[in-house]
Amino acid sequence: MEQSKGRRLILCPLPFQGHINPMLELPFRECLAELLSDGMNSENPIACLISDPLFNFTRSVAESFKLPTIILRTGCAASFALISQVKHVYPLDLPTMPNCDTEDLYQLITNMVNESKASYGLIFNTFEDLEGHALATIRQEYHPNIPIFSLGPFHKCGPTTSSSSSSLLAQDQSCISWLNAQAPKSVVYIAWGLANSGQPFLWVVRPGLVQGSDWLETLPDGLLKALNKRAHVVKWAPQKEVLAHPAVGAFWTHCGWNSTLEGICEGVPMICTPCFGDQMVNARYVSDVWKVGMQLEHGIERGEVERTIRRLMVEEEGEEIKDRALKLMEAANLCHKEGGSSYLLLDGLVQYALSL
Missing domain, CATH: 3.40.50.2000 (Glycogen Phosphorylase B;)
Incomplete structure (x- = not known):
């Protein structure tokens, strides 16, 4: 990826999350673009980008390379189904938390929901027997072309020691x-x-x-x-x-x-x-x-x-x-054994990603 030469800047944010995150976003966006560019030119090109919706800039970077984005939600499906409705409760006069800007929190949740609805699919760290009702609610609300994959529990797939x-x-x-x-x-x-x-x-x-x-x-x-x-x-x-x-x-x-x-x-x-x-x-x-x-x-x-x-x-x-x-x-x-819900949905995710 070509890069223009010039003077560098050193960024010194206040040690607060709201100040640090935007400054980290600048080099991360550039790093992501470079990784995607390298991947597109390899013998095994990238099929799609899987990203947390809190990184709301990743979809625009992926789109610049004509890559689809699939959203990864690490929390429970029920809480996601709840925050998807936050736009309907925002006008109410609700109690606020100290040192918390409700407008910023509302915007964060709104961006996350919008990124999810604009994606090519959603992955959840849960399984059908645990949150079948919540997953069905999300599948009903989202466009039929946005498939939902419940692949959890993720920690059962890794080492246990x-x-x-x-x-x-x-x-x-x-x-x-x-x-x-x-x-x-x-x-x-x-x-x-x-x-x-x-x-x-x-x-x-x-x-x-x-x-x-x-x-x-x-x-x-x-x-x-x-x-x-x-x-x-x-x-x-x-x-x-x-x-x-x-x-x-x-x-x-x-x-x-x-x-x-x-x-x-x-x-x-x-x-x-x-x-x-x-x-x-x-x-x-x-x-x-x-x-x-x-x-x-x-x-x-x-x-x-x-x-x-x-x-x-x-x-x-x-x-x-x-x-x-x-x-x-x-x-x-x-659920992770052969024939289990997460096993079958993982196979479905692979086939879906390769078809995009």
Whole structure:
């Protein structure tokens, strides 16, 4: 790709996402164009560009090379079906979040939806047995010429060992040894805190998570000593290995989509404490639609936490949830096998991309 010579600029944005992202977009657009140009001239030319819709400039770059764009959505289909309708609720006087410009957020969502509707197809990190209704809703709303491919769960296609992890934080393998000493289905795996439930728990406390504290300094004096061997605290854990461990009986999660899928794929019931974004939708589906978990409806209050843990781990209600979680796990494990929904749709995606 020809490039004119000249003086260079050094860009120094403020360290905020809204300032950094546009400046990163400039070299990324140029880099993408160069990659596509090289690919078009190779012995194996590029069939299409698969891109996240948040990169709303990639379609225009692809079009300059007469390449079709297929959108990749890494979140759940239900949340996408919801944000597709955001244009109908925007005029309402809704509460806003501090330090969040609602106009910018609205424009971001609108651009993402528009890019998706202008694409040649949509890929979702989900599977038909999990989100068949949401996928059907999207297929009904979108033009028939825009096929929908549910190819998830993506993480089931990759390596399962911690040595292949892409985590930015070092994973503490001591938690696996500790889990080996626990009774089957007895441990609550959490990224929060609890002490009065009577259940053993593995707690991930990320360094620097609490302002003014490096790690565990803000915990009450003597708490860990009082818990003795019933608790194990680490800075970071190999989550997929932990969830697959036979000692783990529940997962207390913020319900990010990756964590939700990982819990489903291992048949682990979930306790949901969503924070923002699609986590709210994910948590509601876990507790009310798939019914493979419970949501803390009244915040993180000591008595509420204790009651919820006991309901899930000890009482009959929890047994019913565990049964449903195991059935959903079986469906997740079948979808990538020959003849499964994700297997067939992946083959369909390949054939479709080659036909464009």
